[in-house]
Amino acid sequence: MRIDILTLFPEMFAPLQHSIIKRATDSGILDLHITNIRDYTTDKHHTADDKLYGGGAGMVMKPEPIFDAVADCKQAGGKVRVVLTSPRGELFTQRKAEELSQAEQVIFICGHYEGVDQRVEDALVTDVLSLGDFVLTGGEVPAMVMADAVARLVPGVLGTEASFVEESFSGDLLEYPQYTRPLEYNGMSVPQVLTGGNHEEIRKWRRQKSLEATAARRPDLLEKAALTQEDVGMLKELQQGREKPFRLFVSLVHYPVYNKKKHIINTSLTNLDLHDIARASTTFGVEKYYLVQPQEAQIQLIETLLAHWKDGFGASYNPDRHNALDRVAIMKTLEDAEAAIVSEYGERPKIICTTANVQEGMVPYREMRDTMGEVGGNYLLVFGTGWGLTDELLARADYVLRPIYGAREYNHLSVRSAVSIILDRLMGESNARENKENNS
Secondary structure, three states: OEEEEEEOOHHHHHHHHOHHHHHHHHOOOOEEEEEEHHHHOOOOOOOOEEEOOOOOOOEEEOHHHHHHHHHHHOOOOOOEEEEEEEEEEEEOOHHHHHHHOOOOEEEEEEOEOOOEOHHHHHHOOOEEEEOOOOOOOEOHHHHHHHHHHHHOOOOOOOOOOHHHHOOOOOOOOOOOOOOOOOOEEOOEEOOHHHHOOOHHHHHHHHHHHHHHHHHHHOOHHHHHOOOOHHHHHHHHHHHHHHOOOEEEEEEEEOOOEEOOOOOEEOOOOOHHHHHHHHHHHHHOOOOOEEEEOOOHHHHHHHHHHHHHHHOOHHHHHOHHHHHHHOOEEEEOOHHHHHHHHHHHHOOOOEEEEOOOOOOOOOEOHHHHHHHHHHHOEEEEEEEEOOOOEOHHHHHOOOEEEOOOOOOOOOOOOOHHHHHHHHHHHHHOHHHHHOOOOOOO
16 A cells, blocks of 8 residues: 655654554555655745635645645556545544555645645545544644554554454444553452453453443444444443432423413323323333323323223233333422422432423433433423423423434424433433434
C-alpha cells in the first residue's frame, strides 16, 4: 500500500519514521511519502493560503497547490482514497480504518488555518474525517493517527493477524486487561483465572472484562456490537451490580391535559390504553401504572373493566392479562399518585414528564437511564392524553425527556406506542447495549 501525506509542515511526521511503520517501509510492505504542499506553490514566497471570500477571521488554504500535489502523487488505475482531515468530518473509527486499508493508495490532505478551499473537497476528496469533537491547530496530528491506524492493518505490517483481530475496537468492544511476568508485583497479583490453564474460563473472563471496560468507558460502542446472549447476560449482571436500586412508576394523565386548541380538558379512557400500557409496564418491570382520572363516571368504567379481568370471567380466560392489570391503580390527581408512592415506598418520586414539543433542558434517554441507576430512588414517568400535558405539569417535572422522532415528518404516535418505546429505552434489553438514542 502507498500512503501519501500532503502537509504544510512535513517535519511533524518524524514519528512515522520509527518502530513498526519504519520496518514496514524498509521492507517494502508500505510505501510512505510525505509531501510539502508549498512545493506546489508558484510565487517566490510559497504562499499556500489566502483571505476568505465574504470576510471573516483567519486564512484558508488555497486550492491550486493542493490540486497539483494530488495530481502529482496520485497513482493511475488503482483504488485511491483521498482523505481530508477536518473537524467538520465524519468520526474516524476502526471500521473506517479497515475500509481505507483495502485501498491501494490513501492520500491524506492536512487541513490548516481556518480550513481548506471547499473546491478541494468537492473535486478531489473521497472522505472527510475527524478524530472527535474538538479542534486542533492543524490536520497533521489527525493524519498521523489515521495513517498509523490504516497502515497497521495492511497484511505483513504486524507480525500476526491475531495482533489486531483480538484488540480493542476490532470487535466493537474495548480490549480486556493483559498481564505478563512477574506473577506478583508491589502486592498486585495476576488474576488466578489466567494462570489456571482452563481456556474456557479464560475466554469468559476476557469477554466479561471487555464488556465491563466498554460499558464503563465507551457505552456507545455497545449499541453496534455483535452481542451474544451470553454477553447480554453478563451486561445485565454488571448493571445490577453497579446500580443503586430504583423503582419506576408510570402515570397516564387524563386531566389536566390540552386539546388541539390548547384548552385544558378531561379526556376519556380508552380500553386499549388500559390494557396495552399495563402489559408494557409489566413487561418492563414497572412497579405501578397509575390512571389519573378525576371524573366519577370514568372511574366507574375503569373499575368495571378491571373487575372483569381481575375477578370475573377475564381472569380465568386470560390469566396473563390479570397479572398485568394488577399493577393498575386509579388516582384522581397526579399528586395523589405521588402521595401513594410516598405512603408505600417512603420516598417522594422524581417526576419524569414526556412531551412531543421541544423545549430547553430536555434529557436524553441514555442519560435518564444512567441517572436512575446512579442515583437510585423512585421515579414517576408521566404521559399525557389528548394533545399532551399542560405547561404547569411540565414546569414541575424534575426531568423532561426528549421527544420520540420518527424517520419522516409525520409524528403522531398513540400514547400507548410512546409508552412502549420509552420503556424499552429506559428499561429494556436495549439498555444492556446502552440504548442508541434518537437525535442525541
